[in-house]
Amino acid sequence: MNDAINFMNIEGLKFFGRVNASISHELKNILAIISETTGFLNDLTELAKQGKDLKLSLIESCSKSIAEEIQRGFTTIKQMNSFAHNVDVPIKETNLGDLLDLTVKLSKFLSFASTVHTPAPDQKMKPVLTCPFLLQNLIYQVLCFAYESVGPEGKVDICFNSKDDNGIHLLFSLPVTMETKDFPTEKIQKSADVLGIAITVKNSEFILWIPFSSDKITQMASLL
Amino acid sequence: MKVILVDDEQKFINMLEKRLAMRQIQADVAFTGDEAIEKVRNTPYDVAVLDIKMPGISGLQLKKELRALNPNLKIIFVTGHGAGLESGEDPAENDIYLSKPLDIDILIAKLNQVAN
Numbered sequence: 001m002n003d004a005i006n007f008m009n010i011e012g013l014k015f016f017g018r019v020n021a022s023i024s025h026e027l028k029n030i031l032a033i034i035s036e037t038t039g040f041l042n043d044l045t046e047l048a049k050q051g052k053d054l055k056l057s058l059i060e061s062c063s064k065s066i067a068e069e070i071q072r073g074f075t076t077i078k079q080m081n082s083f084a085h086n087v088d089v090p091i092k093e094t095n096l097g098d099l100l101d102l103t104v105k106l107s108k109f110l111s112f113a114s115t116v117h118t119p120a121p122d123q124k125m126k127p128v129l130t131c132p133f134l135l136q137n138l139i140y141q142v143l144c145f146a147y148e149s150v151g152p153e154g155k156v157d158i159c160f161n162s163k164d165d166n167g168i169h170l171l172f173s174l175p176v177t178m179e180t181k182d183f184p185t186e187k188i189q190k191s192a193d194v195l196g197i198a199i200t201v202k203n204s205e206f207i208l209w210i211p212f213s214s215d216k217i218t219q220m221a222s223l224l
Numbered sequence: 225m226k227v228i229l230v231d232d233e234q235k236f237i238n239m240l241e242k243r244l245a246m247r248q249i250q251a252d253v254a255f256t257g258d259e260a261i262e263k264v265r266n267t268p269y270d271v272a273v274l275d276i277k278m279p280g281i282s283g284l285q286l287k288k289e290l291r292a293l294n295p296n297l298k299i300i301f302v303t304g305h306g307a308g309l310e311s312g313e314d315p316a317e318n319d320i321y322l323s324k325p326l327d328i329d330i331l332i333a334k335l336n337q338v339a340n
Contacts, residue, residue, distance in 0.1 A: 031324070040242055111277040111278060152280040
């Protein structure tokens with residue numbers, strides 16, 4: 001168990017750093033657009049001072065663009081905040097739909113992210129007792145593997161199957177022609193083992209079986 | 225001076241193109257690596273301003289492909305990274321790295337520097 005906790009600490013820090021780096025990149029892009037747009041407005045103002053006609057439509061479109069980017073920034077910061085609060089309670093009952101939704105959104109900041117189709121979060125879904133931060137790390141790793149397999153033009157479909165009495169199946173479907181022989185990687189397998197999650201690969205599908213509760217999680221909760 | 229701006233952030237690159245045009249610098253824009261390669265194949269640009277991180281291809285990889293088409297093409301990298309590739313020159317390659325958000329005057333100074 002100590003090995004597992006060491007592994008979690010190292011991988012958790014790496015994951016936290018990676019996500020934060022991608023968020024900072026996104027925020028810089030947002031600020032860059034706002035900066036260029038305000039710079040353009042300054043340019044227009046200077047031209048107006050020199051007697052050139054000022055086109056109201058240009059000012060309107062700049063204002064709209066700035067408002068859109070501010071909203072994009074708020075959305076990004078909200079996601080960053082939700083992510084940061086995932087470590088508040090190490091083990092807790094977690095809605096998988098919400099967790100998946102946030103993880104996919106965070107992964108979309110990666111430059112190599114593909115198109116992802118996810119099910120709408122379902123508040124009636126039975127929660128799982130897990131470490132949300134580590135589960136997010138695992139799903140993020142699976143998404144990265146999928147993105148690298150299908151490329152930025154590719155598509156990954158994700159769905160849940162909750163007919164099992166003991167847990168939920170989370171299915172990642174890649175195009176049928178994709179090679180999946182390298183999955184799961186050692187790190188993904190280890191991350192899954194720590195959480196008591198089983199991984200199977202069926203044709204071009206990666207399946208994570210996430211138990212509603214497991215001895216590993218209960219044991220981990222008593223140590224954290 | 226013929227310039228091509230390459231970045232998947234379309235609003236950013238469109239705005240930059242307008243601001244450069246106001247300063248009598250005509251620039252073409254490309255939103256993907258493939259689009260940039262196609263334009264560089266058909267037009268003898270002097271300078272390419274490349275985003276470091278783009279879907280499908282990194283700016284560093286794109287530089288190699290563009291240089292294969294036009295060995296004289298000068299490169300300015302623009303990065304949204306927080307650290308490591310902030311403003312300054314890479315002494316090994318003589319490429320210039322600028323950090324977002326950009327200062328238009330610095331960009332123009334660098335464009336003039338590399339084009340001359």
